[in-house]
Amino acid sequence: MREHGMGEAAKMDLARANALLDEVNRQPTLARIATAARELVGHARDLAPVALRLACTSSYTFDPIKPALQLQGLRAGFALETYVGPYGQFDRELIDPASGLAQFSPQVVVLAVRLADVCPAIYESFNSLSESEGRGLLDDWFSRLESALRTFRQRSDAHVFVTDYDLPAAPALGLADRSATFSQEALIRGANDRLRQLAASMSNVHVLDYDALVARHGRATWSDRRMALYARIPVSAANYWSFAGFLVRHLRPLYGLTRKVLVLDADNTLWGGVLGDVGLDGIALGPDYPGSAFTAFQRRVLDLYHRGIVLCIASKNEPGTVQEALEKHPNMVLRPRHFAAMRVNWEPKPKNLQELADDLNLGIDSFVFMDDSDVECELMRQTLPQVLTITLPKEPAEYAAVVEALDCFDQWKISSEDRKRGELYRAEAGRKQLAAAAVDMPTFYRQLEMKVALRVNDTSQVARAAQMTNRTNQFNMHTIRYAEDDVRKFMSDSGSEVVTLALSDRFGDNGVVGLAVIRKKPHEWVLHQFLMSCRILGRTVEKAFIAWIAGRAKVAGAKELVGEFVPTAKNKPFSGFYASCGFLPGEPEGAVQRMVLSLASADVTLPDWITLEVETGLEHT
C-alpha cells in the first residue's frame, strides 16, 4: 500500500502552508500534526529560508516529537533535516566518532536527558538517600556528562542545546521539603545551576530552561504516565507541539530568523473604537475597562520597543488623525517618538508594509503585523505570506497576553545597540529630511558630520560582533553565523583580525554597524566576512571601510585584497558591491566567489566627509 501525499506534484505555496500550520497550531492533535507533516515536510526546502541539520539524542524516546519539530521548524523558517539517535545512548552518540550522530555531522545537537532517567533515585526514592549519596549521584552524572560533552566538542563545533532538569510535581517530603536541610527541590535546582556553569565553561553549549516549560504547562499533566512507562516518552501527546516549539524557539536567534519590526493597526488595536467615528475623546484608552485593556497592551508593546523591536503603524484613517491621537490623548502610552514610521492612509495594508520595509531597509520577512480585523489579516497572509500576521482576539483583555507569548523577537542576548534602536530609527528620519534639502550628495555627507570609529581585535566588541553575524541578512557578503567564541578565536589568532565599525553623526550615535573578519596572508588579505547594518548604507561608509582595510593591507605588504561573496536569497541586492569597489572576479572556491582588488592600483583614500578614529586592541606582530 502506498502513502498518499503531495509527492513532487505541485509546488507548495507559502500562504497555503502557513494556513495549514496555523490550523495545526490552533489544535495540535496527533492526527493534524501527522497530516500536515506528510503534506509539508517534503516541500520544506521551498518554504523555509534556512536548511539545518538537527540531531537529537536523549535519555528517552524522542521519535514521536519529530513531526511536530519539523512543523514548528517550518513555522520559524527552518527546513530541518533531523536525526534521532537510539534512546539512552547519548554518551556513545556524542563520544564515538562512528556513531550515527557523528556520521550525520549535525549543526545543532539537542541533548535531552532527564535527571530522572540518569539519577532515578533522586526522583523516585529521595527519602531513602543520605545527603552525601544524593550529592554523589549528581557528581557521577556531571562527570559523565562533562566528559561526553568535552569529547564531542573536540570533534565538532555544532551548537549543543542541553535541556535542564524539571522539578517533581510533588516533592518527596511534601510541605517539609522547603524547610528540610536536604531538600529534593534544592538539590535539583542546584543541579541546574551546575549545568549552567558547565555550559558556560564550554563553547556553543546552551542550556534550555525545560523546567520552566514544564511548569508553564503544569507539572502534574506534562507527562502521561502510561506513555512514560510503556514507551519511555515523558511528554504527553498533548504537549508534543509545545515541546517542539520550545526547542525551535532557541534556534531562531542563532540563524538570523529573529523578526525585527512590529506593525500595528490603530483602531481597535491601540485603542478601542474607531477614531474617525468617535473622535479623540471617544476612544477607549485609560484606567477603566475596556480602556485599561488597551493601555495594558500598549505597555507591553512599549516594552518590546525598549528591547529593540522597531514599531510602525499601518492604519486606515485620515492622514494626520492617528499622529494627533498619539500626541494628544492623555492616556496614550505609545507616543509618536516610539514609531519609526507610520502609514496612515486608505491604501491596502500589504502595499504599506512593503513601503515600510523599503523605507527602513529591512526585509519584509522580518515583519510582524497585528490587526483586529480578520479581513485585513487574511489579505496580508495572502499577499505577503513572509510577514507573520497575528489576528488579535475578540476580547481586548487578551491583547497583552498575545504580546507576552510572542517568541519571534527572541534573542539569546540583548546588546546596548538593541536598547537604543528606537532612537536610531528616529534619527534616520532627521537624516532623510536633511538629504531631501541638500543640493548634492557630498554636501549632504558633509552636513552629516560622520565620525567612524574602528576597533581592531577589541574583545569588548565580541558580543555585538557575534550578534551582527546572526542578525544581518542583506548586506552580508558571506553570511556565516558566529557564536561569541568564534569571534574570540578570530581575534586571538595571529593570522586573522576582527574589525568593528561604529558610526555617529550629528543626529546621534548609531553604535556598532559594521564588521569585517579578515584572514591575513603575506600575499593577500581575505575579507572572510564583511557586513554592515542596512540602516546606514548609502552614506559611503561601506566603501570607506573597504578603502581603509585596503590601505592597511597595502602597508602590511599584501598585493591583493580578496572579498569572499556567497549568494543567498537575502544578499542579492548587494551582489555587485565588491565590483563597485573595483574588485574583479577571481577563481571561485566551491560556492565562494572570490573578488580580487589589486592593491598596487587601488584608491585607498577616504572621503573628506568622514572623520576616522582607530583603536587597536590585541595587535599581532
Place this chain on the structure above:
Amino acid sequence: MSAGNAERFKSVVSAILGVSPQEVSDDLTPDSVDTWDSLNQINLIGALEQEFGVTLAAQNLGDYMTVALLKKLLVEHGVEL
C-alpha cells in the same frame, strides 16, 4: 452519531498511517501497511484518545492491534462505532 464517529475514526487512522480513508477497513493490520510500525501504533492510540476524549489502559498499548481490534477497544470504552 455513530455514522459520524465511524468517519472520524477513519479520518484519524488515515491521518496517522498516511493511507486514504477509503482504505481504512477492518482488515487493516500492521502486516498490511508499511507505516503501521510500533511508533505509529502508539500514535494511533494517542490520536484516537484525543479524537474521542477517552483514555485507554496501558496494557492495550503493547497488544497486537488491527483496525478491528482498535474499534473493539474504543467500543469497550464507551465510544459508539
